Amino acid sequence: MAAPSMKERQACWGARDEYWKCLDENTEDVSKCKKLRSSFESSCPQQWIKYFDKRRDYLKFKEKFEAGEFQPSKTSAES
Amino acid sequence: MLLLALAPRAWLRLPQLKRLVCPRTLGGDSLRMRCQLLSRQGPAETGKQGQPQGPGLRTRLLITALFGAGLGGAWLAARAKKEQWRQQRRTEALRQAAVGQGDFSLLDHRGQARCKADFRGQWVLMYFGFTHCPDICPDELEKLVQVVQQLEAEPGLPLVQPIFITVDPERDSVEAMARYVQDFHPRLLGLTGSAEQIAQASHNYRVYYSAGPKDEDQDYIVDHSIAIYLLNPDGLFTDYYGRARSAEQIADSVRHHMATFRSVLP
Numbered sequence: 001m002a003a004p005s006m007k008e009r010q011a012c013w014g015a016r017d018e019y020w021k022c023l024d025e026n027t028e029d030v031s032k033c034k035k036l037r038s039s040f041e042s043s044c045p046q047q048w049i050k051y052f053d054k055r056r057d058y059l060k061f062k063e064k065f066e067a068g069e070f071q072p073s074k075t076s077a078e079s
Numbered sequence: 080m081l082l083l084a085l086a087p088r089a090w091l092r093l094p095q096l097k098r099l100v101c102p103r104t105l106g107g108d109s110l111r112m113r114c115q116l117l118s119r120q121g122p123a124e125t126g127k128q129g130q131p132q133g134p135g136l137r138t139r140l141l142i143t144a145l146f147g148a149g150l151g152g153a154w155l156a157a158r159a160k161k162e163q164w165r166q167q168r169r170t171e172a173l174r175q176a177a178v179g180q181g182d183f184s185l186l187d188h189r190g191q192a193r194c195k196a197d198f199r200g201q202w203v204l205m206y207f208g209f210t211h212c213p214d215i216c217p218d219e220l221e222k223l224v225q226v227v228q229q230l231e232a233e234p235g236l237p238l239v240q241p242i243f244i245t246v247d248p249e250r251d252s253v254e255a256m257a258r259y260v261q262d263f264h265p266r267l268l269g270l271t272g273s274a275e276q277i278a279q280a281s282h283n284y285r286v287y288y289s290a291g292p293k294d295e296d297q298d299y300i301v302d303h304s305i306a307i308y309l310l311n312p313d314g315l316f317t318d319y320y321g322r323a324r325s326a327e328q329i330a331d332s333v334r335h336h337m338a339t340f341r342s343v344l345p
Contacts, residue, residue: 003210003211003250003258005262006217009217012213045298046294046295046296047213047294047298047300048213050294051213052213
């Protein structure tokens with residue numbers, strides 16, 4: 001399987017960005033963005049979809065972390 | 080002693096201080112000299128007192144100054160010599176590194192064999208990645224190409240050779256590399272090879288890479304360290320740039336290295 005060309009990469013990234021924008025607007029509600037999700041899945045290799053999903057998870061986690069939503073547990077704070 | 084030299088006249092009025100200031104019990108040349116200065120009280124005035132003239136204040140100062148200068152000069156010379164020796168040692172070590180280190184033996188995207196010596200005389204910006212990379216490699220290569228283009232636009236600067244080396248020799252054949260590099264820059268050179276050759280090249284540049292698990296259509300992602308390496312015209316590894324550096328910052332750094340470069344090879 002040949003690697004995606006620059007055009008294919010850009011199509012994939014565009015679809016991903018649309019999908020992510022939809023998620024941002026709908027507070028991560030996947031059911032509201034089904035169409036964009038299937039468009040995303042058809043534009044990108046499967047490995048890339050898995051990779052971008054993980055990346056999204058990580059970016060959201062990082063946002064929460066930087067906003068201070070995670071507090072150290074009592075035990076770790078005392079140790 | 081300097082104070083005394085600057086204000087000999089003051090002491091003219093206090094000859095009796097001599098006995099208080101210069102107790103004979105304390106030895107030391109400096110004290111003795113000070114005593115002699117005090118007792119001199121200027122060459123013009125001593126004639127009346129009938130004391131032996133000897134070398135005047137100015138002569139003593141001159142001798143001391145010359146001696147001090149001599150010592151200082153000797154110290155500076157010794158320091159310069161040591162610095163020179165250190166530089167020679169370093170140049171020798173760099174010369175050995177230029178030839179022995181960071182070598183690779185790979186195929187470019189036209190099927191020609193290439194090794195590090197082929198790039199002697201050129202500045203090289205090198206990036207390790209793979210063609211099936213989702214986003215990082217294209218981004219970093221775009222950045223690398225922007226750096227090359229910024230420097231190309233400046234007259235008087237040598238051309239920088241951009242190189243892309245694969246960490247996925249299993250899939251990145253010569254043809255795959257040729258298809259990939261054409262999207263970025265006409266001078267971007269893709270290098271690939273056998274698994275052993277790639278392992279050797281990556282080892283020489285301390286590049287970590289690890290192919291991930293394959294999915295149903297045999298696709299996989301290669302986890303790898305991300306850095307753009309700068310090699311100078313001697314083939315020596317000179318600097319590296321991570322993801323956080325922008326194209327402008329990298330271009331600035333390369334410009335600086337170019338300006339301060341001095342070859343160690345004959």
